[in-house]
Amino acid sequence: MRTSALFVFALSLAAAPIFAQTASPAGQSIADAVNDPARVADKADDARRKVADVMAFAEVKPGQKVLELIPGKGYFTRVFSAVVGPEGHVFLVWPDEYAKEDTEGVGATRTLIADAHYKNVSVLNQPAAQLSVPEKVDLVFTAQNYHDYPDAFMGKVDLAAFNKQVFAALKPGGLFVIVDHVAAAGSGMRDTDTLHRIDPAIVKKQVEAAGFVFDGESNVLRNPDDKHDLKVFDKSIRGHTDQFIYRFRKPKA
Template sequence: MRSSLLFALAFSCLAAPLYAQTPTALPPTTPSSLADALNDPARGTDRADDDRRKIADIMAFAQVRPGQKIMELIPGKGYFTRVFSAVVGVTGHVYLVWPDEYAKEDAEGLAASRSLLTDTHYGNVSVLNQPAAQLSSPELVDLVFTSQNYHDYPDPFMGKVDLAKFNKQVFAALKPGGLFVIIDHAAPAGSGMQDTDTLHRIDPAIVRKQVEAAGFIFDGQSGALRNLDDKHTLKVFDKSIRGHTDQFIYRFRKPA
């Protein structure tokens, strides 16, 4: 009962307006499983980035809980992976999806994911290598999560994935009531997908339109990574903005 109350309190603060400011410190209502995960010594230097990357806010927004099955798309060096693994615990599982096309561009990231497989501390983690246009999961999952990579899927190096089909594949991978959480770099309003392969940004409005068209219900948004000083005109790798871009965080739910 106490655990359920903590979750209810933690998530009640999420019904804020778009890009509302959220606390950077770990809230007192954060469930103990998340607090323990964030303080896991195995995370090492990851913790130095927690305030900038708003990990506590994002995990609460994604409603990550013990025992869940999670599919993380293009996990990079595993910053989110290590927290997912610790929160879901031995009764849960984390599937790391590496599209073949993306893996060719990020051998270091793929190696980082594979290294987790040799560490018993991450015994609940698996790596899935598959074509970008053929997303699939070994079982239905509670959460599909992607950070800063939705915009990559339609680009030439990924084979110009049809996002209508991609979002339907995500829909099929989720349990009824499951969540699809997308974090990405914001492009100018009305720009659609014109900046995905140049600035590595995407218009939040087109993302919402595409995902809802696949049958999802828009379930919330967070402003934890909002930066009003970002004019949306620079490539996300530009030194003046890298690591501090204006990012939207959307949550979609598959109808129960």
């Protein structure tokens, strides 16, 4: 009986942080955003892409300003828009070079911002090497695109300069969250243009060099069955690649 009682007590303690997180105002805002009827077409991907977990890790909150780099068809954009609400704003960056390659994504963005439901979303078109924002933001977010910036089609952006531009775009205490496909350990940037992957270690090194402080990682998108040797578009792994999520914080002072 004593063992059973201790077991039940331990379970209650383990469950408490989860309940506290989901019951928090920010957690409720994320839950409401994920369940927004306007994104019904995205729901089939939610379990695979762990959108609620990603949003919680990014610490996005109502009223914040978010800068999303290369938003694709707006999967994360729709959730960001709902979480930050009418007092917040979501800026979408389409680098000119990338926009030429993803006309479908650009078209989807145009459709999205034309919808009054997303009136707190706007688009910034600018050269890849000249990241800028009209006002300081609370969060800079990029999913599966950090590895693209140094590639030839983007003009071989200097990532040292790019990360400093991200740093400058953030408010003190602001976050830079990167989601990307994992490359083999020790490979650096060798596979960015071939397999569309990047070594997490080099990302951490590059971002910290710009003045950021590493603030944590999430393993919700990790896949130990991915051997890191296939292009991310290979049908045997597409949509299920091993992905890291890193969070970096700009110091408050």
